[in-house]
Amino acid sequence: MRLRCKVNGEALEADDVWPGESLLYVLRERMGLPGSKNACEQGECGSCTVYLDGVPVCSCLVAAGQVEGHEVTTVEGLAEGERLDPVQQAFVEKGAVQCGFCTPGLIVATHDLLERRCQPSDPEIREALAGNLCRCTGYEKILDAVRLAADRKAAS
Amino acid sequence: MEFFKPATWSEALAIKAEHPDATPIAGGTDIMVELNFDVRRPGALLDLTEIAELREWSAVGDGFRVGSGVSYARIIEELGASLPGLAMAARTVGSPQIRNRGTVGGNLGAASPAGDSHPPLLAGAADIEVASVRGTRRIPAAEFYKGVKRNAMEPDELIAAFHIAAADGPQQFAKIGTRNAMVIAVCSFGLALHPSTRTVGTGVGSAAPTPRRASDAETFLAGELEWDSPGPLRDSVLVRFGELVAQAASPIDDVRGTADYRRHALSVMARRTLGWAWDSYRRN
Numbered sequence: 099m100r101l102r103c104k105v106n107g108e109a110l111e112a113d114d115v116w117p118g119e120s121l122l123y124v125l126r127e128r129m130g131l132p133g134s135k136n137a138c139e140q141g142e143c144g145s146c147t148v149y150l151d152g153v154p155v156c157s158c159l160v161a162a163g164q165v166e167g168h169e170v171t172t173v174e175g176l177a178e179g180e181r182l183d184p185v186q187q188a189f190v191e192k193g194a195v196q197c198g199f200c201t202p203g204l205i206v207a208t209h210d211l212l213e214r215r216c217q218p219s220d221p222e223i224r225e226a227l228a229g230n231l232c233r234c235t236g237y238e239k240i241l242d243a244v245r246l247a248a249d250r251k252a253a254s
Numbered sequence: 255m256e257f258f259k260p261a262t263w264s265e266a267l268a269i270k271a272e273h274p275d276a277t278p279i280a281g282g283t284d285i286m287v288e289l290n291f292d293v294r295r296p297g298a299l300l301d302l303t304e305i306a307e308l309r310e311w312s313a314v315g316d317g318f319r320v321g322s323g324v325s326y327a328r329i330i331e332e333l334g335a336s337l338p339g340l341a342m343a344a345r346t347v348g349s350p351q352i353r354n355r356g357t358v359g360g361n362l363g364a365a366s367p368a369g370d371s372h373p374p375l376l377a378g379a380a381d382i383e384v385a386s387v388r389g390t391r392r393i394p395a396a397e398f399y400k401g402v403k404r405n406a407m408e409p410d411e412l413i414a415a416f417h418i419a420a421a422d423g424p425q426q427f428a429k430i431g432t433r434n435a436m437v438i439a440v441c442s443f444g445l446a447l448h449p450s451t452r453t454v455g456t457g458v459g460s461a462a463p464t465p466r467r468a469s470d471a472e473t474f475l476a477g478e479l480e481w482d483s484p485g486p487l488r489d490s491v492l493v494r495f496g497e498l499v500a501q502a503a504s505p506i507d508d509v510r511g512t513a514d515y516r517r518h519a520l521s522v523m524a525r526r527t528l529g530w531a532w533d534s535y536r537r538n
Binding site for chain 1: 255257259279281282283285286287289290291295299301303327348349350351352354355434435436
């Protein structure tokens with residue numbers, strides 16, 4: 099099928115898409131957007147988290163055919179040009195990255211959390227990020243980054 | 255593989271009548287795992303996510319009709335106060351991303367004994383509304399689950415909604431797993447106290463070929479509870495209730511736990527949830 103959808107604000111098309119392939123595959127292999135990571139392919143790890151119509155989802159669990167006519171925002175769509183999103187900036191400053199594979203998903207999930215709750219408690223942060231696994235187990239720095247981004251957002 | 259994307263419910267029913275093998279897909283949290291790992295290649299997928307009415311719920315009589323495509327996240331947010339047992343179960347589903355996509359309709363369609371929404375649907379005596387081009391019928395949850403991953407639907411039917419009464423008393427849900435998120439239940443238990451009818455509802459999950467009620471436990475407890483002058487529960491009642499719930503199960507040994515462990519855990523969950531629910535009833 100020819101798939102038409104809006105990705106990061108831009109109307110995109112991809113040809114010869116198998117409707118049962120995942121949105122993650124479409125993004126990475128057909129649209130040149132490798133930010134969303136392919137790790138577990140079963141919704142366990144959150145590395146492929148994107149916004150679909152404004153709601154965070156595992157893009158590995160969305161069928162390409164379901165995205166026709168819909169709107170996707172990936173981690174690539176969060177920065178404004180060269181200016182990082184405050185969540186991305188906080189992850190950089192706090193060194194909340196080890197191998198980096200889980201980082202894009204964590205950034206999208208954190209971005210969504212801070213859209214909904216500007217001063218989340220630690221249990222709220224943990225609950226919001228429960229679907230994002232860091233295999234390096236570097237969660238402390240990740241929590242530091244989320245708190246920093248939240249503080250800045252609250253102050254702005 | 256064909257991919258059908260009906261915009262209306264009547265169109266979806268017509269497609270399902272013509273292609274009974276078409277696999278319905280909504281949140282995709284089960285089906286896409288099978289597709290990604292090449293476990294299954296259905297001849298056709300029937301995408302239900304464009305049908306607006308499946309994502310709607312409405313208050314009907316003393317309860318609700320909830321479209322099969324309402325996500326777990328929305329059940330928690332929009333219906334949690336009226337359907338606390340189901341909302342508690344919904345909070346244990348997967349992760350935020352999974353709850354944003356997954357639906358009760360998907361749980362019912364998959365009919366896995368471990369599905370988190372089944373115990374509260376059983377405890378709350380929900381009806382499942384299924385439809386085909388031949389018409390619409392309502393199946394009580396207690397008659398819906400027919401075997402491991404089998405339900406009472408005909409090949410041309412789709413799940414439209416479920417009907418469930420608003421809580422008329424305390425409801426509880428408990429689930430055993432290795433962590434708080436992303437776990438398939440080792441076993442689970444749902445409890446609903448119905449003070450208005452002096453009855454008790456239960457649902458046992460992941461401890462038998464199908465989700466099922468613990469009917470003897472319900473009858474026993476309904477007779478023991480002092481609804482009009484609620485005092486502390488006697489230990490003997492708690493223990494017996496736990497035993498009867500465990501006896502209702504017929505669990506197996508598998509990778510997630512042993513049959514013995516499941517029986518034990520069920521009796522503990524039954525006791526605990528009853529304690530919580532009864533305390534809440536006494537306070538109100």
